[in-house]
Amino acid sequence: MRTGAAHGHVGYFHEAAFYGSDDDYRSFVVPFVDEGVAAGEPVVVACREANERLVRDAVADPSGVVFVPGGDQYDRPTEAILGYRKLFAEYAGVAQIRVVGDVPHPGVGASWDWWARYEAAVNEVFAEYPLWGLCPYDLRTTPARVLADVARTHPWAVGTDGAHQPNPRYRPSWALPSTAPSGFEAGRPLVELTDPTPAEARRAVTGACAGVRLSRDEADDIVYAASEAVTNAQAHGRPPVRLRAWAGATHVLVAVTDRGDGPTSPLAGLVPTDRTATAGVGLWLTHRTCRDVIMSRDAEGYTIRLIAGP
Numbered sequence: 001m002r003t004g005a006a007h008g009h010v011g012y013f014h015e016a017a018f019y020g021s022d023d024d025y026r027s028f029v030v031p032f033v034d035e036g037v038a039a040g041e042p043v044v045v046a047c048r049e050a051n052e053r054l055v056r057d058a059v060a061d062p063s064g065v066v067f068v069p070g071g072d073q074y075d076r077p078t079e080a081i082l083g084y085r086k087l088f089a090e091y092a093g094v095a096q097i098r099v100v101g102d103v104p105h106p107g108v109g110a111s112w113d114w115w116a117r118y119e120a121a122v123n124e125v126f127a128e129y130p131l132w133g134l135c136p137y138d139l140r141t142t143p144a145r146v147l148a149d150v151a152r153t154h155p156w157a158v159g160t161d162g163a164h165q166p167n168p169r170y171r172p173s174w175a176l177p178s179t180a181p182s183g184f185e186a187g188r189p190l191v192e193l194t195d196p197t198p199a200e201a202r203r204a205v206t207g208a209c210a211g212v213r214l215s216r217d218e219a220d221d222i223v224y225a226a227s228e229a230v231t232n233a234q235a236h237g238r239p240p241v242r243l244r245a246w247a248g249a250t251h252v253l254v255a256v257t258d259r260g261d262g263p264t265s266p267l268a269g270l271v272p273t274d275r276t277a278t279a280g281v282g283l284w285l286t287h288r289t290c291r292d293v294i295m296s297r298d299a300e301g302y303t304i305r306l307i308a309g310p
Helices: 022-038 049-058 077-089 113-125 144-153 198-209 216-236 279-289
Strands: 013-019 043-046 097-101 131-138 156-158 164-166 191-194 242-247 252-258 292-298 301-308
Touching: 013 022, 013 144, 022 043, 022 049, 022 097, 022 131, 077 113, 077 279, 113 144, 113 292, 131 144, 191 198, 198 216, 198 242, 198 252, 216 242, 216 252, 216 279, 216 301
Parallel strands: 013 131, 013 156, 043 097, 097 131
Antiparallel strands: 156 164, 191 242, 242 252, 252 301, 292 301
16 A cells, blocks of 8 residues: 555656755655655665765665665666666565655756656656655756746645645646757857758768767767658658757757657657657667757747757
């Protein structure tokens, strides 16, 4: 039988919490952990080092907790999903698994776009597990736009009084965000092609990588990703397909735009799929290899931005 706020709940109990001090953090994380350990439930903590110390120093029995290095092992959404699913499989048959984890965002130096999609996607990805996932966000460092996305993607929330309540700001539907071009895109593109073939895209991006301090793997990965993005746009988008590339001393950014609507599910690229003949696995591999993948929709259509570099 599931314990705590998730008692009687079936599937994933996905909950957000917001804190403004270390004491606030401990006030809801420590009971969450202690109650799970006392009930004999698997309890996983996947937090940044500072938060992990707060948990270790305050919980009654840290030996009953599985600590996962939050900033090391799960540095991108695809790896988090793969890692958690492997871990949850080890607990088959238990009544409930508890996980408290820090999700990267710009306030701690990480890109947010694909983590915002992750927070929406896991409602479906983890629905098969008797999981209670607690996602704490620090009000001192988390940008307002991130907090807005968090509110939209979590069906449950911990109140300032510690009460667990349905989140009235949760929205089960999902849509691509409108993302403003980065400052890197302010200059003239090094490459600009209309309706390129995948082979032309590969040659153009290979040329854009010349002279940039990328490893061989980084260059190969973004060339492959650009080819997949063009293939996907031609197969599932609307013409014209436009490819642009910018290069700096250590980074390459490739943007592929078509007039279509883009993906309609946050799962796109975060989990492998064989539903399409071309881009299902390719988009997933792109998310596993590029430094960042940003998908957006605006008046021009759907754009996928691919970034390579340290």
